[in-house]
Amino acid sequence: MENQNSSFQYWMPVRILFTEAEPDIREEIAGESIVIVTDPFLYESGVAGRTGDRLGNADVSYFSKVEPNPSTDTVNACAAMIREHEAKTVIGIGGGSSMDTAKAAACLASSGGVIGDYAGKGKSFGKRTVRLILIPTTAGTGSEVTNVGVYTDSETGEKRPVVCPEFYADLAVIHPKYTYTMPRSVTANTGMDAFCHAIEAYWNLNSQPISDSFAVQAMKLILDNLLTAYRLPEDGAARENLCTASLLAGLAFGQTRTTGAHVLSYPLTARYHVPHGTGCAVTLPAFIRISVEKAGKKMQTLAEALGYIDVEALADGVCDLMRSLEMPVALREIGTKAEELSGIAKDAMNYYPQLSLTPAFMTEETVFDLLKSVY
Template sequence: MWNYSQPVNIRFGNGRIKELGMIAKELGKENGIIVCGHHFKDSALVKTIKEQSNGMINHVYGDVMPNPSVKNVMECSDTIKQFNCDFVIALGGGSSMDCAKAAATICLTDDDITTYHGTGLPLPKEHLPLIAVPTTSGTGSEVTCVSVLTNYETGYKGPINSDNFYPSIALIDPELTMTMSPRVTACVGIDTLSHALEGYWSKGHQPICDAFAIHAAKLVFNYLYTAYKDPENLEAREKMCEASLIAGLAFTLPKTAASHACSFPLTNLFDIPHGEACGITLDYFARINEKAESGRLTELARNVGFSSVDEMADQIYKLKKDINLTVDLTEFHLTEDQIHELVKLSRHPNLYNNPVEVTDEMLYDMYRSFAGLDVKEKTLLK
């Protein structure tokens, strides 16, 4: 038994950024705001978008942090209210989209976003329409109903899930990703692979999302290294944009699993970028999860071009090395207390979506091995 729904209108192709003003007109809106990070705030791209909008896009909130905060959401919401905006454009990577999604709802209330962050309370249903314009190829946030926010006062980082957060339109123009640095290309690319694989082996997997996952994973294995080594290769950029989008469709309903659960403390404690943090444990959990269902992950591995799950896991590790991503935690010289903290903080809800039950002992062994320590000399968990 399973359900499938995808309400986002997807428009994909080189040069389609020029359609933004027309899209706003189709939505019947006339006073838009761009939500982006500092590097886009005064950019030529934002200037061009405003000029081409025929007066429909005049405002910018450009202070989104790399890990967007609840404060960002409230500042953005206040700006939307100040200029009486009637639609929102999220321009950038997942951070801009996470902020814009939450602000487009909270701006129509007198609430603080913290009321809904980590509390499980449902958001009010009314929201402004959102146009998502990704400039990276990794998060898939342009087709998801998730906003991941950080409360720096409490130290809590976690997602809010709401149907409000589905963009009205996803406008994907691969040419906008050409300026991504190799480092960013690598981090968001491995995030795409994590979305695809975790969506496939998630407890909530279903056949439509499985097909998306296979398609996206195959593209990453075939094109990420090229996009990293040859940033101006338009074919590789297009294919990684396609992979990111399709992987977003692959995990939105099934949700991610253990690698994402472990990524949150790795990012919070050691400032490892989100995608890179997901990738650190991805090959480890591929091997672990092979045991979950007879032949299912073997079928995945074969569908994406490998003879076995082990061969696929080996390729994930090699790919991380080839694109200069972190493959272990030896550089952090972890103490026992830090390992215990990682184990405790990895007990995120995504962990329980993993097909194999992940025990504290398994996490402890994993983190000790990543730290270059002998797992046989472990002490009892606190």
């Protein structure tokens, strides 16, 4: 099949618990000292505290300083807390930022050092000795089932993706009701992030039959449910379907990695401080259009499976969905200036191995042309 490996492997060591009931994870805890990693909102609203309260007599500490696009300083501070408390279990609860922080901090607590020793420096984490449990409260990142984390360098502002087998959690717990209170903008951004994960896994030069199956199902669920969840936040069926979609998209891109839309999100989020989902999605229709360069037949098959006549109609449909979600569909809408496009294209080349998985000809010039097309 076009754009698909004839030889492949699929490795997913994470145990997944998808539950309608409030999760009880007391039997999953190792040791008596636990650190829960979360963001200020989930800590102050009591969501993280309810998880801690259900852990019986365990000694629970909270690291609640996780910011969007977590910094290397934040990861290092979290790891220091885990070491200080000699925690044997780390629970990441929240969006991708909290879960990514928990992944790296748990590994640092086991291997020592700081995240800068590993992110972009070639040093590998040793075996993680701290138990890791991840609980998403958004439907979008899929971080609970991937071995990927992305961190913002506190000194340079650059994004530092890290891929590490020790980042796979021991347990992922998905409880759709945790997503009911997401602000509408977060519902939109995380939903489109999941769609990007799925379609980038599908057209990826590393794609394979298992990831394709998960990706297509995820895209169908998102197209059928995202706008409903955005407009009716407590629609239980829509929320559950989006949680399923996010999970499936994570199971897909965790094998293939992401491509150009995610690569461009790195400079866009760093420069303009937009949410990650916006940074990915704003260029997505343009990437859909150019994906026919190397994956024309496969993308036509996808378009028809999703109910569109062709790839161009699929790109238009995604753009229309984003407008309905009140998301920007042009770079100028996030504050980009025309004279900055060449610098963004140049920044993208720093991630060429990931960029090259896009099914199109990716050079600094072609990326610049794509950026101009969505300016």
